[in-house]
Amino acid sequence: MKYGYYPGCALHGSSYDYERSVRACMEKLGVELAELDDWICCGATAAHSINRKLATALPARTLAIAERDGFEQVFAPCPMCSMELIKVGNMLKDSESLRTEMSEIVEDTVSGKTEVVNLVQIFQGCGIDELTARAVRKLDGFKPACYYGCLLTRPPKDLKFDDCENPGSMEDLLAALGAEPVRAWNYKTECCGAGLTLADGDSVEDLSYKILSNAKKHGADCMVVACPMCHVNLDMKQSAIEKRFKEKLDLPVYYLSDLVGLALGIDAKTLCIDKHFVKCGV
Amino acid sequence: MKTTTDPDIALVEEIAHTSVADCYQCGKCSAGCPQGQKMDRLPSTLIRMVQYGDVVEASRSAAVWQCVSCLTCSARCPKSVDIAGVLDALKQISIRRKTVHANYQRTVAFQKAFLEILRRNGRTNELEMVVLYKTLGFFGDVSTNPLRSIPSALKDAHLGPAMLLKGKLHVKLGGPLKDKALVRRIFKKCEKKVES
Ligand code: SF4
Ligand code: SF4
Numbered sequence: 001m002k003y004g005y006y007p008g009c010a011l012h013g014s015s016y017d018y019e020r021s022v023r024a025c026m027e028k029l030g031v032e033l034a035e036l037d038d039w040i041c042c043g044a045t046a047a048h049s050i051n052r053k054l055a056t057a058l059p060a061r062t063l064a065i066a067e068r069d070g071f072e073q074v075f076a077p078c079p080m081c082s083m084e085l086i087k088v089g090n091m092l093k094d095s096e097s098l099r100t101e102m103s104e105i106v107e108d109t110v111s112g113k114t115e116v117v118n119l120v121q122i123f124q125g126c127g128i129d130e131l132t133a134r135a136v137r138k139l140d141g142f143k144p145a146c147y148y149g150c151l152l153t154r155p156p157k158d159l160k161f162d163d164c165e166n167p168g169s170m171e172d173l174l175a176a177l178g179a180e181p182v183r184a185w186n187y188k189t190e191c192c193g194a195g196l197t198l199a200d201g202d203s204v205e206d207l208s209y210k211i212l213s214n215a216k217k218h219g220a221d222c223m224v225v226a227c228p229m230c231h232v233n234l235d236m237k238q239s240a241i242e243k244r245f246k247e248k249l250d251l252p253v254y255y256l257s258d259l260v261g262l263a264l265g266i267d268a269k270t271l272c273i274d275k276h277f278v279k280c281g282v
Numbered sequence: 283m284k285t286t287t288d289p290d291i292a293l294v295e296e297i298a299h300t301s302v303a304d305c306y307q308c309g310k311c312s313a314g315c316p317q318g319q320k321m322d323r324l325p326s327t328l329i330r331m332v333q334y335g336d337v338v339e340a341s342r343s344a345a346v347w348q349c350v351s352c353l354t355c356s357a358r359c360p361k362s363v364d365i366a367g368v369l370d371a372l373k374q375i376s377i378r379r380k381t382v383h384a385n386y387q388r389t390v391a392f393q394k395a396f397l398e399i400l401r402r403n404g405r406t407n408e409l410e411m412v413v414l415y416k417t418l419g420f421f422g423d424v425s426t427n428p429l430r431s432i433p434s435a436l437k438d439a440h441l442g443p444a445m446l447l448k449g450k451l452h453v454k455l456g457g458p459l460k461d462k463a464l465v466r467r468i469f470k471k472c473e474k475k476v477e478s
Contacts, residue, residue, distance in 0.1 A: 009405050009406040009407075012405070013406070013407060038404075038459055038460050038461055040400075040404040040405060040459065040465055041400050041404065041405045041406055043397075043400070044396070044406075045351050045393065046392075046393040046394075046396035046397050046400070047397065047400075048351070048370050049351070049370060049373045049374070049393050050373070050374060050377065050393055050394065050397060051374065051397075051472055051473065052297050052370065052371075052374065053472040053475045054397075054468075054469065054472040054473075057468050057471075057472050058400075058468070061464075061468060104471075105468055105471045105472065106468060107464060107467070150351075150352040150353055150354070151353070154352070154353040154354070154356075154357045155353050155356055155357055156357055164357055189354075190316055190352075190354075191316045191350050191352035191354070193350055194350060194351070194352070196350055196389070199388060199389040199392035199393070200348075200386075200388075200389055203317065203320070203348065203350065207316055207350070
């Protein structure tokens with residue numbers, strides 16, 4: 001299987017660990033990733049807070065590149081990127097005048113026909129049976145709380161992925177690989193503060209504390225995420241959160257690809273699990 | 283989509299691609315908002331103010347910039363109002379009309395720094411962003427809130443070295459963009475559209 005690959009800025013910068021982990025899994029599974037030539041940033045929160053036209057044009061440029069180079073499917077491991085690409089793709093499909101306008105702005109024809117998928121969908125595409133057949137290690141002993149955050153499931157009318165209030169696809173995947181995910185807890189899709197990590201640190205700590213402490217209360221011994229920003233807020237900020245709220249949390253935060261990778265027999269170092277801030281005993 | 287002759291309401295609806303008149307004030311958006319407890323005005327209150335044409339006053343709210351764009355409100359609205367889109371419109375209006383709440387100049391500085399780097403490079407780079415943002419935010423604070431400016435400039439300084447140690451900050455990022463001029467042209471065209 002071959003996908004156009006859109007790493008996005010985070011995976012090429014501070015979330016290099018996520019990129020390594022994803023790539024190691026794809027290699028093991030024989031999924032070929034071809035990085036989109038000269039891709040540009042999706043604009044993230046900044047573009048749609050300041051200039052909505054730009055928030056449409058930036059993802060449109062990346063979609064135009066995918067169309068030009070003949071990729072029917074693009075894999076974007078960052079949910080903010082994949083959401084922006086999918087949303088703009090749908091807007092383009094719906095409006096001829098927008099297609100004309102955007103093709104002019106991004107200087108290439110863009111129609112929005114590319115299918116964009118997230119990390120969970122990539123694993124689902126491989127097939128849960130195929131994954132379990134290839135697994136060399138059972139994930140027993142892991143009791144993760146799977147945290148979806150905002151943009152894996154929202155906006156539901158664009159993403160059409162899982163149940164936007166009570167998703168379960170990561171749990172299904174990990175349970176098949178032998179883990180015992182915590183199914184019932186309250187903050188699966190609550191926001192961690194995402195892009196405000198630097199701009200409004202207090203809000204991020206308040207929100208992330210609720211997520212972590214609730215997961216712990218419901219019996220989780222680690223967290224699983226599929227988003228670079230969720231990882232920064234729950235992992236890197238965890239010690240500051242513990243200090244501020246005077247509560248020991250001690251919850252390792254794995255990317256979904258970390259645990260799938262371990263099950264597939266990839267070692268922790270290759271997956272860059274040692275780069276995480278909260279110590280992971282694997 | 284056009285439900286109004288009031289130019290301010292029309293501007294919000296045009297930016298947000300949604301009809302604020304559809305809101306019947308059930309309050310569901312506010313009930314689920316993760317930032318609701320902190321807000322000076324709730325999302326449903328802001329929608330009500332926009333319905334009345336009180337757009338500029340609404341744009342002064344701290345809530346506009348306290349919003350974390352989580353999209354919970356828009357996903358749950360029984361009338362399909364894109365509340366998060368309306369808040370984005372209010373963000374943009376608050377910048378244009380200079381009505382950004384005094385405590386959130388820093389958030390705006392951050393978003394602007396992000397876009398400046400993007401305009402130059404086509405991609406963002408955390409290291410550059412932290413530096414640019416801290417300087418922009420510092421000056422923004424000094425003019426509005428001098429007492430807060432120094433501690434805030436230092437606040438995340440400790441994360442830099444720790445991130446470097448962990449290999450979290452990569453000085454050498456993925457290869458640079460080949461066609462940076464195209465990105466600048468895209469910015470220019472989009473900015474022109476907004477002005478007109
Ligand atoms: S959820 Fe929708 S209808 Fe209800 S108050 Fe909010 S905007 Fe209005
Ligand atoms: S998008 Fe903003 S207003 Fe809506 S629920 Fe999230 S934080 Fe609240």
